[in-house]
Amino acid sequence: MKKTLFFFAVLICCRLLSQEFWYSYSFQDKHVGYTKVVYQWQEQEKSYIKKQEKYRRLDGEEKEEISCVLSLDYSVLSGYISSQTEKGQEIFVITASDKILIQNKNRLISVPGEKIYLEISDFLKGIAARSKLEYGRIYKGLVLSGDRMGACDARARYLGKEVLWANLEKQECHTFDVTTSELKNFWAKAQMDANGNLIGYSLGSFQVLRVPKEYALEVRQNFPEIPAPFIFDIEQIDRMYIRHSDFPFPIPSGPNQRNKEGQTILRSPDEQETQAFSPQTKESIQPGIHLPSDSEFLLEYAKNIQGNSRENRDIAQKIALWVQENLEKKKTPQGNKLAFFLGFSRNLPAIAHVSLSRACKIPSRLVSGVMYTPGKWIYATWAEVFLGKWMPLYSGGIARGAYFIAIVENKAWGIEDKLVPFSFTLHKLVKKGETLLLDNASSYLSIQEDKVTDKLLGITFLRPADWVLLPKNTQSDMLLLRSIKGNGPAILIKVFELPRSLEEILDTLSKKMGTQENLELLWQQSRPFPKGKAIEVALKSQQQLVYRAFLGEQGKKGIAALLIVPAKELLLIEKGFQDCIFSLNFY
Incomplete structure (x- = not known):
């Protein structure tokens, strides 16, 4: 019985001496990385060992491993940082005694100041570790720069306590506004729990939040899309x-x-x-x-x-x-x-x-x-x-x-x-x-006289006289018609899901229709469309091509018809395009 009690006492003590936290990074509501942080108290040395693993996937993949010795106020005594990017690996060594030294394989620099913190979270932990926090007071310190070869000034304003529902529980937390010279004095909102551990902070569309381990590791799951x-x-x-x-x-x-x-x-x-x-x-x-x-x-x-x-x-x-x-x-x-x-x-x-x-x-x-x-x-x-x-x-x-x-x-x-x-x-x-049989075009694409029905795209329209419908590809969301008049004018008909308004789509029309030209908008008019609304626009390119575009929407579905024709041939085929767009409808 005594051995059992001793075992549980040791287990509880180990948990108190070692703390593990997982944080998720999100940018513009996308999960872009995570950090695993472990603080371990060293009783004999009266210091903390901090081990940190960081993974980010934003402008390329980046991995970072950190092992540091921290003082009682969580400032760095010594540290080792290994950073791996697409450009290769970099190693940094930090020591802080009489002066702060930072070294990589190319240079050694000395940073003026008495102490330096590895990150904003440690800077805030050092503030929260104080016996008394003063509302409105601004605390100052030095934080390691983002490139790890320098320091930047950090400031934190204490905003008091609040009750926060975060990470699946109700927590009483300390709230700070915090900034650094690298942030160009934009202030982030940060929360620390009652034990002085970071809950999270946010700055604009960038957010760091303590989460369950499973959530943090989701960014590693990178399943490919399957074409269909x-x-x-x-x-x-x-x-x-x-x-x-x-x-x-x-x-x-x-x-x-x-x-x-x-x-x-x-x-x-x-x-x-x-x-x-x-x-x-x-x-x-x-x-x-x-x-x-x-x-x-x-x-x-x-x-x-x-x-x-x-x-x-x-x-x-x-x-x-x-x-x-x-x-x-x-x-x-x-x-x-x-x-x-x-x-x-x-x-x-x-x-x-x-x-x-x-x-x-x-x-x-x-x-x-x-x-x-x-x-x-x-x-x-x-x-x-x-x-x-x-x-x-x-x-x-x-x-x-x-x-x-x-x-x-x-x-x-x-x-x-x-x-x-x-x-x-x-x-x-x-x-x-x-x-509908997908290996048999006649099963899903029908042409009866001049009426075209595509049962996969869910559209129907009248084919203009003297125009030919080119063969359909099931892997495409477009139909293409060619005129037998002139030098090959074309009508592209494209179906798409509609996450934005027609007006917003107009701003990126060239991209939507698969062309990268810069187009000049000549005019824009509303058009009738069954159970929805539509817009017709005229555009002109620098290559003397005229684009007449029709955009219609109905519920969550959009349709676009784009006429591409040399300017001198527009009058030959304009009526056919008008007949086509006025017959467009969802099937």
């Missing part, structure tokens, strides 16, 4: 037939997918039969790992989103719309607070969907796998809610359509070994009740 045919209106796809010969892992069969004779058949959730409320389903109401659905903070969010709704379907729809409006399209102040609490995972929308749904007592789960978007398959994690059958929550609503391949259901946190790159072929689908 361009198909739009995917919510109207009833079934997909995917052919594969040797998957690196078994794809599970379930209500929305089944394996048969060397292929996987995906079904729209609408085709499922209603299922019983099983014990496994009941578990999907409980809080889970990194899913704090019983938190008072999250419960308040769920209550406000639910409002007066009582039906689970209505509540789930409200949750999906709220997540899209506050976490996906942009991060609103309310969305940012929830993200700060949940931890800024790369899968934040799915985590928010499940956490909020469970807080409203709606069974929900996380699913990882592969998801189809026009032109590609992407690796993703999404949420599913149980509404008599499992339905995905995605893109602001209850998703319909057969375009999810579930590989791991009831996802547990950690890097998924099962999610490894693989390839397959989509060879058949059922859309709006009609079977």
Whole structure:
């Protein structure tokens, strides 16, 4: 018994003497890196050993390993830094006794000052370690520069204590404004917990936040996109037939997918039969790992989103719309607070969907796998809610359509070994009740007299007289017509998802249509478009080419038609272009 008590006492003591933290870096809402930090107290030397691993992927890949000895106020006594970039490896050595010396293989410099901190976080830890903090006081110090071969002045203004919901828990923290000469006196907002450990800081669109280890390491998961045919209106796809010969892992069969004779058949959730409320389903109401659905903070969010709704379907729809409006399209102040609490995972929308749904007592789960978007398959994690059958929550609503391949259901946190790159072929689908064979163009592209219908792109239009439709490529989101008049005028018709307004798209029209010329806008006019709106514009290039462009939108889908013609031939074919754009419609 005494040995057991001694073992636990040693274990607790070791935890107190050694602390490990993981931080995630995000820039413009993209996960770009992480840092692992370990502080270990050395009782005999009355100092700290700090070991740090940093990984960043912004303008190239960068790795950094640090081993330092820190004093009681967390300033550097000595340190070793190894930095690896695409340019090669650099080694830095720092010593601070009578004077501060920094050395790499090329030079040795002396930094004026009594002490230097490795980073802003250590500078703030040194301030927080003081017995008394004074509100409004500005603290000053030196911090190692970003290139590791110099020092920059640092200042921190203490703003007092506040209660913060961060990293899945409620924390009392010290708040600072902090800046350095390298930041050109732009002030970052930083929070330290009651023990003086960094919670996070933000400056503009750059943010550092303490997160669970699993979230930090997500940046290492770099799954490639899988090219696929361009198909739009995917919510109207009833079934997909995917052919594969040797998957690196078994794809599970379930209500929305089944394996048969060397292929996987995906079904729209609408085709499922209603299922019983099983014990496994009941578990999907409980809080889970990194899913704090019983938190008072999250419960308040769920209550406000639910409002007066009582039906689970209505509540789930409200949750999906709220997540899209506050976490996906942009991060609103309310969305940012929830993200700060949940931890800024790369899968934040799915985590928010499940956490909020469970807080409203709606069974929900996380699913990882592969998801189809026009032109590609992407690796993703999404949420599913149980509404008599499992339905995905995605893109602001209850998703319909057969375009999810579930590989791991009831996802547990950690890097998924099962999610490894693989390839397959989509060879058949059922859309709006009609079977389309992707290796047979006549199955999805029809021309009846002058009426053209593309069932993959979901558009229909009248082909102008004296124009020829060139062969269709399923890997493209465009159709191309050529005139038999003049020197080869062309009309490009392109379909795309619409994340922005038509006016914003006009600013990048040349890029959208696949040309890099600088175009001069001559005029712009509104045009009628079924169940939507449209704009027609005239543009001119420096090469005396005239561009007449039509942009239409309907819901989340956009269409563009671009006429490219030498200026002297415009009158020959302008009427044909007008007939074409006025007949354009979504199928």
